Amino acid sequence: MNTGSQFVMEGVKNLVLKQHNIPVTRILDNLMEMKSHPETDDYRYFDPKMLRGSESSIPRNKNPFQEAVVFVVGGGNYIEYQNLVDYAKSKQGKKVIYGCSELFNAAQFIKQLSQLGQK
Numbered sequence: 001m002n003t004g005s006q007f008v009m010e011g012v013k014n015l016v017l018k019q020h021n022i023p024v025t026r027i028l029d030n031l032m033e034m035k036s037h038p039e040t041d042d043y044r045y046f047d048p049k050m051l052r053g054s055e056s057s058i059p060r061n062k063n064p065f066q067e068a069v070v071f072v073v074g075g076g077n078y079i080e081y082q083n084l085v086d087y088a089k090s091k092q093g094k095k096v097i098y099g100c101s102e103l104f105n106a107a108q109f110i111k112q113l114s115q116l117g118q119k
Helices: 002-017 023-030 080-091 108-117
Strands: 066-078 096-101
Touching: 002 080, 023 080, 066 080, 080 096
Parallel strands: 066 096
Antiparallel strands: none
């Protein structure tokens, strides 16, 4: 390859997204796979199959979860959604439902940012 082609190929490599898990996906993975992590150690579990315990002892399921509902209070986005879809596809048998109270496109997000300092 000549120098020009190598330069173009390096540019293309930078454009291709690598498999990165964003924070919401990392948190979901830690919770679903029962991984101990400081980021998720204080999360509450709402599993009707678990026996009620005292407030000091949070009951933990020993088996990894196969289904999860992720709900973002506030603005959600398509990147979070797509990252969760990719996560569910990579983990065979996992089902993830994503919801949010508001879903913004890029223009709406920029408009919200411009209003931050005015209110």
